[in-house]
Amino acid sequence: MVYPIVMEDIDLNLLVALDALLAEGSVTEAAKRLGLSPSAMSRTLSRLRAVTGDPLLVRAGRSLAPTRFAEALRDPVHAVTQDARAILRPAASEIDMATLETTFSMRVSEAFLEFLAAPLVSAMTDAAPHVRIRFVLKPDKEPHALREGLVDLEIGVLGVPAPELRTRLLLRDRLIGIAREDHPLLTGEAVTVERYAACSHVVASRNGEFAEAVDEALEKKNLKREIRVVVPGFPDAMRIAASTFFVAAVPASCLGKNGVNGPLAARGIRGFELPFETPEILVSAIWHPRADADPAHRWLRDIVARVCRAAYP
Structure with a gap:
């Protein structure tokens, strides 16, 4: 039976x-x-x-x-x-962020941790003091962490095509050059593409590769630069540029609100416009559709966007 x-x-x-x-x-x-x-x-x-x-x-x-x-x-x-x-999660009107107890996991780059993690943590904990935050470094652009629910939100540049994922543009960025303030490239003459290519360079590459968008731009002008050092992230490249006469290319967001017009005296480096064009960098918040209607997740997306707008208006 x-x-x-x-x-x-x-x-x-x-x-x-x-x-x-x-x-x-x-x-x-x-x-x-x-x-x-x-x-x-x-x-x-x-x-x-x-x-x-x-x-x-x-x-x-x-x-x-x-x-x-x-x-x-x-x-x-x-x-x-x-x-x-x-x-079963309560509707948005029933969620009190001041009393919500949950953990948000975000996959971010080393540069995000360096320049935006602190203001984001401050904004989140002010509004939701019982929320825990877990930052996970992203070793690649694969979507598996979002698909498998290992992280709630990813912040960065879209990588491997994943049509089901949702995105929200956070900021438009671009590459700029940086060098220590007393670097010969920044004294006297204008920064030409030839003078730039003739410098020794430090490159930020997550995969340890020597070539990047800058090299493609230089190749179009029949020029090649000498890459002396490869590091995992942009903050590493900035530290090396500050203590050597190597030149680096980093997102303008790494220099804060003032961009190339704001010398980073504490680091002893200064930004300058690259003498050639490189593709625009679109930094987005990326999440799986399972969290799209979740009011707590919507709050997370909104506060991340607000912090990015405040940092880079």
């Missing part, structure tokens, strides 16, 4: 626990994520094993590994729990 399943037979909390266990691969870490004790999470895992008829997580040395059945459950369980949270 087949007995019908009624709502009393279904404990949706088990789905939340299963999502945490499959994401963390650890009873202890899943317990921390849900604010439970390890023993309570262990009992929940036992219940899940009984309900599914599968061990789900098995010992592999000192860690736990998912079974094939658990691997197959990972994505659908995560999607269901995300949808459930979105459905």
Whole structure:
């Protein structure tokens, strides 16, 4: 005889626990994520094993590994729990940011951390003092972190095409040159493309590559520059330019509101307009559509946009 399943037979909390266990691969870490004790999470895992008829997580040395059945459950369980949270979350008018307790994870560049993280944290904590903020450095432009719900928001330049993702333009940027204030390039004569190319250069490249938009622009003029140093991020390039006679190309936003007209005396460097054109840099907020209607996420997007407008009007 087949007995019908009624709502009393279904404990949706088990789905939340299963999502945490499959994401963390650890009873202890899943317990921390849900604010439970390890023993309570262990009992929940036992219940899940009984309900599914599968061990789900098995010992592999000192860690736990998912079974094939658990691997197959990972994505659908995560999607269901995300949808459930979105459905059951209070409407915008019912959310009080002053009392909201949640964690926002944002994937950002090293340059964003250097120049915008502080004002963003200040603005967010002033309005929502109980909100926690997690910044994660972006090693690439792949969309998997947003698709898998590992981060709530990504800030940067669109990379790999992902048509389902939502975007909001934060600022239009451009590359400028920087060098220490006593650099020969900035004394006397105008900065020509020939004089610029003849300098020694430090390049910021996340992937450690030597070529970038500047080199493509120089190649069109049958010129080539000498790249002496490659660093992971623009702040690194600025530090090296400040202490050597290397020249760097960085987004104008790295120099703050005053751009090339504002010498960064504390760093001992000065910006200058590049003597050639490079593509415009469009910095956007990027998120997955599952969070589009979420009022707390909408607040996050709005405050990020407001901080960027204030920093770069």
